[in-house]
Amino acid sequence: MDDGNTMGNSFDLVIRGGTVATACDVFKASIGIRDGRIVALADDLPRGAEEIDATGKLVLPGGVDAHCHFDQPTSDGSRMADDFRSGPLSAAFGGTTTVIPFACQQKGQSLRAAVQDYHERADGKSVIDYAFHLIVTDPTEHVLGQELPALIRDGYTSFKIYTTYDDLKLNDRQILEVLALAKREHALTMIHAENADIIAWLTDQLERVGHTAPRYHAAARPAIAEREATHRAISLAEVIDAPILVVHVSGGEALNQIAEARHRGLRVFGETCPQYLFLTADDLNLSGFEGAKHICSPPPRDGASQQSVWRGIQDGTFQIFSSDHAPFRFDDAKGKKVAGDKASFTHVPNGIPGVETRLPLLFSEGVVKGKISLPRFVQLTATNPARLYGLMPRKGTIAIGADADIAIWDPEKKVTVTNDILHHDVDYTPYEGRQIVGWPQVVISRGEIVIRDGRCLGKAGRGEFLECGEPDILL
Numbered sequence: 001m002d003d004g005n006t007m008g009n010s011f012d013l014v015i016r017g018g019t020v021a022t023a024c025d026v027f028k029a030s031i032g033i034r035d036g037r038i039v040a041l042a043d044d045l046p047r048g049a050e051e052i053d054a055t056g057k058l059v060l061p062g063g064v065d066a067h068c069h070f071d072q073p074t075s076d077g078s079r080m081a082d083d084f085r086s087g088p089l090s091a092a093f094g095g096t097t098t099v100i101p102f103a104c105q106q107k108g109q110s111l112r113a114a115v116q117d118y119h120e121r122a123d124g125k126s127v128i129d130y131a132f133h134l135i136v137t138d139p140t141e142h143v144l145g146q147e148l149p150a151l152i153r154d155g156y157t158s159f160k161i162y163t164t165y166d167d168l169k170l171n172d173r174q175i176l177e178v179l180a181l182a183k184r185e186h187a188l189t190m191i192h193a194e195n196a197d198i199i200a201w202l203t204d205q206l207e208r209v210g211h212t213a214p215r216y217h218a219a220a221r222p223a224i225a226e227r228e229a230t231h232r233a234i235s236l237a238e239v240i241d242a243p244i245l246v247v248h249v250s251g252g253e254a255l256n257q258i259a260e261a262r263h264r265g266l267r268v269f270g271e272t273c274p275q276y277l278f279l280t281a282d283d284l285n286l287s288g289f290e291g292a293k294h295i296c297s298p299p300p301r302d303g304a305s306q307q308s309v310w311r312g313i314q315d316g317t318f319q320i321f322s323s324d325h326a327p328f329r330f331d332d333a334k335g336k337k338v339a340g341d342k343a344s345f346t347h348v349p350n351g352i353p354g355v356e357t358r359l360p361l362l363f364s365e366g367v368v369k370g371k372i373s374l375p376r377f378v379q380l381t382a383t384n385p386a387r388l389y390g391l392m393p394r395k396g397t398i399a400i401g402a403d404a405d406i407a408i409w410d411p412e413k414k415v416t417v418t419n420d421i422l423h424h425d426v427d428y429t430p431y432e433g434r435q436i437v438g439w440p441q442v443v444i445s446r447g448e449i450v451i452r453d454g455r456c457l458g459k460a461g462r463g464e465f466l467e468c469g470e471p472d473i474l475l
Helices: 086-093 111-122 141-153 172-185 196-208 216-220 223-240 252-263 290-294 303-315 358-368 374-388
Strands: 011-021 026-034 037-042 048-053 058-061 063-065 096-099 102-104 133-135 158-162 188-192 244-246 268-272 406-416 435-445 448-452
Touching: 011 037, 011 374, 011 406, 058 374, 063 358, 063 374, 086 096, 086 435, 086 448, 096 406, 096 435, 102 111, 111 133, 111 141, 141 172, 158 172, 172 188, 172 223, 196 216, 196 223, 223 244, 223 252, 252 268, 252 303, 268 303, 303 374, 358 374, 358 406, 358 435
Parallel strands: 011 048, 011 058, 063 096, 102 133, 133 158, 158 188, 188 244, 244 268
Antiparallel strands: 011 026, 026 037, 058 406, 406 435, 435 448
8 A cells, every 4th residue: 555656765764563553444564654644554665764663563543632721721810730832742642643722712802812822822832733622602793703704714613612610601592603603614513511500509509518628529510410411402403403522521421312312313422531431529539638639520420420431432422532631730829729728619720631641541441451442442532533623634544645643552561650750740640550551652743753762852843733624524
C-alpha cells in the first residue's frame, strides 16, 4: 500500500516491524513518512533517513483528546494550572497528538472576541496540533445571526452549551435556537446535561443543614438530574432534527436515554471520561478537604454506574472517550481552595486532571484486560473524535495521506501512576498509585518525534492550529 511514487524513494522516517492498529484492523506493516505525512504502508520498505524499530510494539494513531480545558477564563477568581504549553505537553507524553480545548464566551462578550483571546493564549506554545471548540453562553441575535455562522465557516464547527451553572446555562428556547443554527450551518452541538433547578434546590437543602463538605457535591447532583437533562436535550434536538453529543456521561441513567434515542435512529452521540470508570462518590469523601480533588460535574457515582459506562463503551453507545481535563491545583488559593479550605462544595472549582493518563488508563483496563478490542480503543480515542469534529482524514488514523501522528506503545510496560511522573502543572492526580500495563514510548506529530523514552524532543510552539471541517455524523 503506497501512494504510487514512494517505494523507490527515500523516506524521512520509517517505522519498521510494528503491529499497526486502526479503527477497523490490526496488521503487521512498516510505515514510510515524508514531509509530515504517511506515504507508504508495506511489508517492507527501503531505508529512511531515520529509522524506528517497532518490533514487539503497537503502532497506533496519535490520540485525539476532543474535550479538555487549558487556560480557560473563569468567573470565580480561580485559574487553570495548565496553559497551552504544559497541557499539550502532558497530552503528548500520554500518546495524544491533537487536542481540542474550548474558547469560552463570557455572557455579554462577543464570541469572536472570545476566539481571538483564546488564540492569543495559545499562539506559540503548543508542542502538538490543536483545534478549538466554542462555548456559547450568550446566544444573542448578533451572535446567532452573524458571529457564529461566520466562525463555523472559519473552521470552528463544534460548540458546547450548558443546562447548568448560572454563568453558562441556556434555557430551552435558547437551546432550540442554537440547535436550529447548528443544523442549518452543518455544525455539531455538544451539551453538558444536568438539571440546574434540581441541583440548586438540593444544594439549598444541603447547605441549610450544614452539609457543605466535598462529599455533598455528589448528593447535590444526582443521576436523575443528569437523566432528565439528557432526555430534555435529546427531545429538543429531535424537534429540530439536529445532531447532538451529550458530553461526560457518568452512568446508566443518562446512557440509557442516549441508547434509546439511537435505537430510534436519532443522531445522538455520547462521550464518557476516565473519572466515570475509575472513581466513585467515595473519592469525594476523603478526610478533611481532600475530597475536593475529585469534584467534577457530573460527579463520579458508584460501582454499578462504572459497569454501565463499560457497557456503553463496549456496545457502541459511546462514540468518544475524552479526558475532560480541567486542571485546578489543590493546594493553591487560585485552585480548588479559591474560597478557602472550609468552603462549601458549591465554591470549589469543578474539574480534575487527566489529559496524560486518559489513554493508558483505558488501554490497561480495557485492552489488556480484554474488555475492548484494540480497534475499539482506536475508535474511541482517535478515529471517532477526528471524524465527529471534522478532522478526518488528516487526523485519527494511520492511512496514506494522513498526517504522521503516531504513538508507539510498549503494551507490556508496567507503570505505577504517581503525580511526579506526569507532566501537567497540577499538584495531584486522582489516579495516584494505580497500576498500569501499557504506555506510549515514542510519540510522533506530523512526522516529527516529539516524545521518546520519557524525554520531550519537540519544541514548544511547533503545534499548528487546525481548522475543522463539517462533522461526520454517520457514526
